[in-house]
Amino acid sequence: MMNSFGLLLLLLFIIQAVVTTINGDRVEILIPKGSIAGEKYSLNDGHSVTRFLGIPYAKPPIGKLRFRRPVPIEKWNQTIEALQWPNNCHQKPKFLHRYQNKNFVEDCLYLNIWSPNVNVNEENLKPVLIWIHGGALIEGGTSHSLFDLARLSVMTDAITVSINYRLNGFGFFYSDQIDEIKGNQGLWDQTMALQWINDNIRYFGGNPNSITLMGNSAGSWAVSLHILSPVSRNLFHNAILLSGAANFYATKNPKDFVQKSLDIIRMIGCASEDDNTITESIVECMEQIEMEKVEELSKIRSLVVIDGEFLPDHPNNMIKSGNHKKDFNLLVSTVEDEGSFIFAQTNSSFSSEELSLNDAKFILLQYIDLFVSNHKSFDKDSMLKIYFSKFNEFYDDSDLFKKQVGIAFGDLLLTCPTLNFAKQLYESDSSTINVYQWFYKAKLGQLKDLCTKWSGTCHTDELYPLFGKPFEYRQQYHNREREISQEIIDFIKSFIRTGKPGQTQMEWQKYFKTNKNEIETITITPYYEIGNNYKTHESFKFNLKQIECEIIWNAFYQ
Known part of the structure; x- marks a missing residue:
């Protein structure tokens, strides 16, 4: 027999009010802390979706809460009108024109929900897909037009959610x-x-x-950290990593973090040369200064700190010791050229000037020293042979040289950390963790925001088909791009329900072990490649970039 508390929960679930408005159907949901109004509307193909934009999940982190962990939102008396894109967290956005809300402020802890059908009972609840945006933990936001999850919600028949977090x-x-x-306030958010x-x-x-967590780039860093964190690992059931894992470059130990922070805080004017710790008085000063000055701290490239609570130890150590999420399914992906966008955005002459083969090699080594200043020695000659061996001194193709620089640097910073994380996680607990992998190598139609003519398939290019943009803006995309979009969304739809990316006819194998000899086993990492051409049995391959990740760049990851 249902008790009074259970009856109350059931009533809260089914009490909904629908009111017609000019722009669509107003949908009001009652949850334990109050009511929230969203809007039901139709997409260009006639499918309907209900969205709730700008739902607060924590108190505004302003004043004394500026650097504190988030505080839960209290009950509210008036209906929250979740009809407008929420504020983005403070930053200097690179693509301002892409944002549907152009406010970048501290009051930004909001989430958005898209639902194909809110009128369902407990027996027919739909899977949930949560999106964490990227941006190197210093920029990005849910109001970016690429991250409108309406189409993905409809095509996967799932509840999609996007969240803002402090940057x-x-x-x-x-x-x-x-x-x-x-530290790690954004991860606590x-x-x-x-x-x-x-x-x-x-x-x-x-x-x-049935909650799946998905992120790209720094959002994928975040997902990898939630897989590790004892604080959050039990708040979702499956995960999707798209071009990023926080086992390299993303994390710092507290001692290094304090010293690098103090160097910047002194320039801001909240610390003196005599200060060697970040004291209460320094924090009080930082709580009162302008937002633009606080943002200077983003010059510390690795922003995630090993704090002993959210992140108890370095990610590699946590995986080795088995201190991570168990019994779940992981879908992991990378693209052909993860690094060219970095050169295009940080070095204008790189894109505009002609490069010789020697120029390309020099710039690659220069960027390695610049971005990974404390790296251990590695075999530079072998690395250059792997990425440039197909060229000789008589070969002259500047664009191809640039592409190889981008691929090599992207492998170091994004591709290999992602693939290593997935493989090491699987090897840590192969009996309960299933890993599936795909590789995106399609480059069709108009160039995307982070792409150039000379680069390969670029960082974030897979997000456009994943979010269904070829169906939303049909005139801007080829038919083949729509086919790729449908295929990606179909296997995402399968994965969030079954833990397996569904494929017809040909088997998409998960990672598995085989005997190397009588004592040792080795891990085989199958993957599915999506390119410009149609799928064949040759699209299913094995051990992507194993030489690059486990030999050439391995010294950086120890």
């Missing part, structure tokens, strides 16, 4: 003297959003027992 100095400020300010989703998504038609 740069606001989201990753560490004090060695104040217990409440131990994400964790509170995950908890909010677990507690409330059923009221929007979502199944809290």
Whole structure:
């Protein structure tokens, strides 16, 4: 027999009001803390979706809360009108014209929900797919037009959710003297959003027992950290990593973080040369200065700190010791050229000037020293042979040289950390973790935001078909791009339901082990390649970039 509390929950779930408005159907949802109004509208193909934009999941992190962990939102009396894109967290956006809300402020802890059907009962709740945006932890936001998840929600028949979280100095400020300010605020924001989703998504038609976490680039760093963190690893069930893992470059130990922070805080004017710790008085000063000055802390490239709580140890050590999420499915992907966008955005002459083969090699080595200044020695000659062996002194193709530089640098920073993370995680617990991999190598139609004519398939290019843009803006895309989009969305739809990326006819194998000899086993890493051409049996391959990741760049990851 249902008790009074259970009856109340059931009533809260089914009480909904629908009111017609000019722009569409107003949909009002009642959750335990109050009511939220969204809007049901139709896409260009006639499918309908209900969206709720700008739902607060925490108190605004302003004033004394600027650098504190998020504080849960309290009950509200008036209906939240979740009809407008929320503020983005403070940053200097590179693609301002892409944002549907052009406010970049501290009051930004909001999430958005898209639901194909909110009028479902407990037996028909839909899987939930949560999106964490990228941007190197210093920029990005859910109001970016690429991250409108309506089409993905309809085509996967799932509840899609996107979340804002604090960035740069606001989201990753560490004090060695104040217990409440131990860094990783942006990750704690994400964790509170995950908890909010677990507690409330059923009221929007979502199944809290079927949550998949997905991110790209720095968003993928975040997903990898949630797989590791004892704080958040139990708040989702499956994960999708798209071009990023936080086992290299993303993390710092507290001692290094404090010293690098103090160098910047002194320039800001909140610390003196005599200060060697980040004290209460320094924090009080930082709480009151202008937003633009706080953002200077983003100059610390590796923003995630090993804080002993959210992240107890370095990611590699946590994987080796088995201190991570168990019993789940992981879908991991990379693209052909993960690094060219870095050169295009940080070196204008790189794109415009002709490069010789020797120029290309020099610039690659220069960037390695610049971005990974404390790296261990590695075999530079072998690395250059791997990426440039097909060329000799008589070969002259500047664009191809540039592409190879981008591929090599991208392998170091993004591709290999992602693939190594997936493989090491599988090897740590192969009996309960299933890993599937795909590789995106299609480059068709118009250049995307981070791409250039000379690069290969670029970082974030796979997001356009993944989010269904070829169906949303049909005139801007080829038919083949729509076919690729449908294929990606179909296997995402399968994965969030079954833990397997569904494929017809040909088998998409997961990672597996085989005997190397009587004592040792080795891991085989099958992957599915998506390119310009149609799928054949040759699209299914094995051990992507094994030489590059496990031999050439391996010294960087130890």
